[in-house]
Amino acid sequence: MNEPTSETLEPQTPRSAQGEETEAVKPRKNGLDRGASEELAENMRQGWADTERHDLEAVPQAAHTARRRAVLSARFPGERLIVPAGTLKVRANDTYHPFRPGSDYVYLTADQSENGVLVLEPKDGGGHEATLHLLPRSDRDNGEFWLSARGELWDGRRNSLAENERLLGLASADIRRLTDLLADATGPVRVLRGLDAGVEEALRDKVTAEGDEEFRTFLSEMRLVKDDFELADLRFACEATARGFEDVVRVLDKAQANSERYIEGTFFLRARVEGNAVGYASICAAGPHATTIHWVRNDGPVRPGDLLLLDAGVETRNLYTADITRTLPVSGRFTPLQRTIYDAVLDAQQAGIEAVKPGASYRDFHEAAQRVLTERLVSWGLFGDLSVERVFELGLQRRWTMHGTGHMLGLDVHDCAAARAERYVGGPLEPGMVLTVEPGLYFQADDLTVPEEYRGIGVRIEDDILVTEDGREILSCALPRGADDVETWMASLLP
Ligand code: GLY
Ligand code: MN
Ligand code: MN
Numbered sequence: 001m002n003e004p005t006s007e008t009l010e011p012q013t014p015r016s017a018q019g020e021e022t023e024a025v026k027p028r029k030n031g032l033d034r035g036a037s038e039e040l041a042e043n044m045r046q047g048w049a050d051t052e053r054h055d056l057e058a059v060p061q062a063a064h065t066a067r068r069r070a071v072l073s074a075r076f077p078g079e080r081l082i083v084p085a086g087t088l089k090v091r092a093n094d095t096y097h098p099f100r101p102g103s104d105y106v107y108l109t110a111d112q113s114e115n116g117v118l119v120l121e122p123k124d125g126g127g128h129e130a131t132l133h134l135l136p137r138s139d140r141d142n143g144e145f146w147l148s149a150r151g152e153l154w155d156g157r158r159n160s161l162a163e164n165e166r167l168l169g170l171a172s173a174d175i176r177r178l179t180d181l182l183a184d185a186t187g188p189v190r191v192l193r194g195l196d197a198g199v200e201e202a203l204r205d206k207v208t209a210e211g212d213e214e215f216r217t218f219l220s221e222m223r224l225v226k227d228d229f230e231l232a233d234l235r236f237a238c239e240a241t242a243r244g245f246e247d248v249v250r251v252l253d254k255a256q257a258n259s260e261r262y263i264e265g266t267f268f269l270r271a272r273v274e275g276n277a278v279g280y281a282s283i284c285a286a287g288p289h290a291t292t293i294h295w296v297r298n299d300g301p302v303r304p305g306d307l308l309l310l311d312a313g314v315e316t317r318n319l320y321t322a323d324i325t326r327t328l329p330v331s332g333r334f335t336p337l338q339r340t341i342y343d344a345v346l347d348a349q350q351a352g353i354e355a356v357k358p359g360a361s362y363r364d365f366h367e368a369a370q371r372v373l374t375e376r377l378v379s380w381g382l383f384g385d386l387s388v389e390r391v392f393e394l395g396l397q398r399r400w401t402m403h404g405t406g407h408m409l410g411l412d413v414h415d416c417a418a419a420r421a422e423r424y425v426g427g428p429l430e431p432g433m434v435l436t437v438e439p440g441l442y443f444q445a446d447d448l449t450v451p452e453e454y455r456g457i458g459v460r461i462e463d464d465i466l467v468t469e470d471g472r473e474i475l476s477c478a479l480p481r482g483a484d485d486v487e488t489w490m491a492s493l494l495p
Contacts, residue, residue, distance in 0.1 A: 036147075044146050045141055052163070056167050057166070058167060064227055065109055065169070065170070068222065069108055072219070072222070073127055076218075077126065078188065080119065080120065080189040081190055081215065083108055083118040083219075084116070085105040098277070100319070103410075104220075106319050111132060113135070117132075117196065117199055118130065119132075130170055131170070131172065132164065132168065133175040136158070136174050137157070138152040138158075182199070182206075190214075191203050193212050193216070217420055221418075221423050223416050225432035225433055226466075227432070229318075231432075231434070233316050233320040234322070234466075237313065238322045238475045238478065240322070241313050247269070248310060249494060250494070253495050255302040256303065259302060260301075263284040267312045271314040276317050282310070282311070283298075284298040284310055285298075285300075286302040286303065287300070287303055288445040288458070289458075291445065304331045305335070310327075311325040311460065312325075322409075322475075324476045325440075326462075327345075327458070327459045329486075329490070332491055332494050341454070341457055341459050344373060344376035345461050346481060347372050348368075348439040349437055349439050353437050353472065356435070356437065356465050356472045358429055358431050358469065361428060362425050365405055366405040366406065369439040370392070370397065370405065371388075372439075373397055373401050374392050382449070403440070405437060409436055429467045430467060432466075438462030438463070439460070440460030442459075463476045463481070
């Protein structure tokens with residue numbers, strides 16, 4: 001029996017720019033390729049049905065992504081523009097973390113493939129030709145189908161390039177030829193950095209840090225004002241998140257018998273079933289953990305009488321996320337002190353929400369919420385004789401208010417983070433922007449400057465707000481906010 005030759009069993013595909021094997025053609029590490037007979041190789045080549053789909057129609061975003069690419073094209077005439085999806089991150093050996101494509105790539109393509117790269121090629125007469133570079137279906141003849149690391153037999157069927165063209169309304173090409181194309185490219189190029197080391201390496205001598213930063217900034221600012229498709233998706237994200245919060249209240253007895261982990265798992269089930277995943281690590285913080293802003297260990301007890309601060313968001317299948325926080329009494333009723341602190345945060349949030357309107361400065365809602373919190377803290381005697389004005393001027397309230405009052409929301413939970421100050425934190429609010437308003441008060445368990453009964457209480461209330469032509473709309477309004485309403489809602493759900 002003949003040994004299989006490298007010609008028959010090794011995928012014959014180009015290499016990456018660095019001259020290394022790409023993920024797509026690397027042999028699998030499970031050993032099946034060792035000792036495979038020529039008969040098996042021949043057997044694996046044959047007997048497969050043609051499953052090409054000719055009936056596919058463009059996804060609903062296609063018109064939006066085309067318009068967004070046109071905006072990008074108009075801003076950078078005559079330049080080659082490159083936006084990668086990102087690559088798989090190894091967890092260990094041949095296992096990987098779940099893949100989530102870069103948000104700018106999704107915004108411009110609606111595609112979610114790992115290793116994809118969008119290239120806008122300048123045309124002679126002006127404008128750009130957009131091409132999506134993707135890994136095509138696995139070749140059956142050269143063994144790639146079953147022998148390579150990204151073979152479809154193992155990873156599942158991919159769309160063909162033609163199918164992707166139909167779905168996305170975007171020309172597609174084999175990603176394995178991209179590095180040759182980039183190596184040959186002349187003229188100005190910009191790349192969105194931090195997503196694909198191979199692409200960046202191929203472009204190393206062709207791009208500048210300043211040019212690429214300007215590109216990143218423009219992309220971020222493009223996403224500040226949401227279009228109709230995005231708003232519909234964000235609405236759905238908020239609705240699904242509300243259902244996830246209801247799920248959590250329904251199992252609070254089981255959470256008490258287990259831990260914060262039960263809450264995290266319960267919300268995740270909703271996120272995975274209705275959406276893609278959670279939009280960020282859920283904060284399931286019971287008792288004093290609620291005072292830790294980034295509590296994501298979620299391994300502590302859930303005790304009757306404590307508050308549960310749940311900050312979580314469903315990410316939709318189009319990858320838009322909600323970001324909602326409710327602080328709930330585990331037993332279903334607030335204690336008088338919990339309610340006093342809760343009401344202070346609620347009033348601050350209401351003041352913040354009312355400051356959200358077109359033309360208002362982005363900073364207004366933060367100032368409004370901080371002022372209310374400061375007034376309450378002063379009224380509780382926590383600053384001795386200092387006036388509200390003086391405390392506010394010195395920022396002393398921040399010991400207990402800790403964080404900013406909100407951020408833009410969209411494909412990323414902290415959306416548009418590369419936007420310049422004059423368009424974001426220093427700019428005016430515009431219709432179509434979506435942001436969170438999320439003040440809080442946090443009294444650490446070891447804070448000796450507050451009365452003992454305050455220690456270990458943390459409250460945050462967070463909603464997702466759309467700036468409209470004449471004011472605002474609370475996208476997350478399906479969840480109650482007022483203390484009485486929260487108690488009534490919980491009573492209808494608690495087991
Ligand atoms: N969950 C993250 C935030 O509220 O900003
Ligand atoms: Mn937030
Ligand atoms: Mn949040």
